[in-house]
Amino acid sequence: MNKYWFLKVGLVVVCLCLTLWSEAKVKLPALVSDGMVLQHGQQLAVWGYADPGETISLTFLKKKYTSHADAKGCWKIDLPALKAGGPYTMSINEIQLKDILVGNVWLCSGQSNMELPVARVTDMFRDEISADSDYPMIRQFKVPLRYDFHAPQTDVPGASWKALTPENSMSFSALAYFFAKDLYAKTRIPVGIINSSVGGSPVEAWISEEGLKPFPMYLNEKHIYESDDLIATMRQEEGKKSHAWNVALYRGDAGLHESTPWYAADYDDAAWAQTDMFATEWASNEVGPVNGSHWFRKDIQVSGEQAGQKATLRLGCVVDADSVYVNGTFVGTVSYQYPPRIYSIPANLLKAGKNTITVRLISNGGYPHFVKEKPYKILFGAGQPEKGESEISLEGIWKYRLGTPMPTAPGQTFFQYKPVGLYNGMIAPLVNYAVTGVIWYQGESNVSRRNEYASLLTAMMADWRQNWHQPDMPFYIIELADFLSPDDKGGRAAWAAFRKVQAEVSDQNKNVTLIKNSDLGEWNDIHPLDKKTLGKRVSEAASQERGHNK
Structure with missing residues (x-):
């Protein structure tokens, strides 16, 4: 049984109007608009705003309803329970709402x-x-x-x-x-x-x-963030820290500053170590996980039939962020770990014979890695059956080099996660x-x-x-x-x-x-x-x- 008893309360105020509208025209909330679906079988409310005292006339399904805006410019009209159907139209003063469904x-x-x-x-x-x-x-x-x-x-x-x-x-x-x-x-x-x-x-x-109210700790946390100045200050300070971290990452990353950048097609990676992409050795040292930038390069062989085709590069999921290059050309980036990496390779970028895929992986905190049992491949022929479907696996051995180690990235406050905020908004x-x-x-x-x-x-x-x-x-x-x-x-x-x-x-x-x-x-x-x-x-x-x- 629900241990919370419902309080006996009066009617909820339909709207809290803080501004008096300078014109007599009716204004509707976003929910009450073209294409809306109204609930069938229940009494309904249609509401909005107008000048105080303005007469509101609503016509729907050949019936007319009237109301008046109150002293704050708010009005509400109750509709009886409706049968499912539509599409219908509704008029509210000078406004015509179209394509309304009931369901x-x-x-x-x-x-x-x-x-x-x-x-x-x-x-x-x-x-x-x-x-x-x-x-x-x-x-x-x-x-x-x-x-x-x-x-x-x-x-x-x-x-x-x-x-x-x-x-x-x-x-x-x-x-x-x-x-x-x-x-x-x-x-x-x-x-x-x-x-x-x-x-x-x-x-x-x-x-x-x-x-x-039964959870005073969360209410007190909410009260902390009632200060707009505090939120603005925190955002500014966290933004500065994040910017400084990224500037240090950029400055320290040798892969971006050598005479030939590490993503270039003609870069000589002969001295790089080799590692399986799913190995853990590259991701940590004797202290713990290595945050910062990690570079991976892999040579693949493209057939004459595949050469020149548009293709899709699938790079599974990466913890935390990545930027990907094909033959020195940037093809995509994702800034956090969860989305699948699906990058388009434009036509004529892949050539017959050897091609090079380069991944710059950024670890902000925790253990950097490629997520196992996800697709790591290049796909050809999707949507082009006349060219035939084929694929090239990207799993297995890659060449590896650390770009630069970094401390854990500074944290960010997600204010939308604080108590009450999403309810109110x-x-x-x-x-x-x-x-x-x-x-x-x-x-x-x-x-x-x-x-x-x-x-x-x-x-x-x-x-x-x-x-x-x-x-x-x-x-x-x-x-x-x-x-x-x-x-x-x-x-x-x-x-x-x-x-x-x-x-x-x-x-x-x-x-x-x-x-x-x-x-x-x-x-x-x-x-x-x-x-x-x-x-x-x-x-x-x-x-x-x-x-x-x-």
Whole structure:
């Protein structure tokens, strides 16, 4: 049973208007816009801003509703429960909203595994995504990153509803993409996804100040960052330290300053050591890991048929950053460890015979390495069947030389991870918008504090249910996927213990469903690719338990 009792409160103020609009024209929040999906079967609110006292006239489905802006210029109109359908139009004074659907609206929130876009899972689902991404009855509203430590915000400027089309599909949350497609196939009812997620975010960042009252330490942490001057000063100082570290790295890196740079095609690397790319000897010394720049070069043989073709260089994943050159020409860089390295090699860069691949690897902290069991190869012929598909492996022995050792890079404060900030910036503006329920994929950032996670997540769910005025609002909690090397027994035990906490929260709170996900993990990737199976599991649970297939 949920141990948090809902407080008896009056109506939530629909908007906090700090500015009086100088014109009589109505202004709408970003959520209330062309292409929106309204929740069916529930009373709805449409709200906005105007001059104080302005008459608001709303027409929808041949019915007219009126209201007046209050002394602060805020207004709200309640609509009755609607049947699924559309597209429709809505008029609000001089504004005409088009292409409106009525269906099931889902709030999808959490950290990077929820935010992860379709573009990141194309290795596994490229053919399906290319052939089956035109669903005009599925829409996503992506809430941009925004945090605030002063007060709950009322809007999310710059966001808009986007239909699931081939042009938009790559930016959809991959989990939401497969969930929505499967749910729509079952119900034929429009699906709206509100994607409010931030990579790396802990649960306490998503709870309101009121909801965090049982956790005074987190409230005190929030109070520290209420000072805009402090945040500005910290950013400035951290920026200076980061700049100084990178300047020292550049100055000390011999590979960039010899008469022939180490990435040049004609550089003589005969004196370099040889190492397997997955070896550990190059990454550490008698003291510990060697941070700084590490250079790798590999000669490959390109056939006459492959020469001159456009190609794709796959360099797996690298800890932490890399810059890659082909025959002395820069082809790509990634600045942190998680994204897959997929670089395009332009036509005519590869020649018949010997070619050289050079990697400058930057380690900021921890052990530098190439992640095992990822693709390390050059691919030819993708999308050009007439030329034939082929590949060249990049695994095995490389030539190696240390560019320059560095101390651990200075840290950076991620202010968006501090308590309350994301609630104020990315959840509070949504609470007037009716939803079916919440799909929550988060927890990786709380594994080390798993003993308190049950209380925090329970508090967050109670907080959101209260602010949405939906005491039974369903939550679908995604179990953390399996992760970490089999040799990391301590780490794996911690993740397993966290999954037990997630199950405990599901068992002890009403209308909470745990979605199995541990079996879909990849030991070497915190972002497992199989979001399709996971999306179908959420869809199946939602259809069975909430009756959305009726």
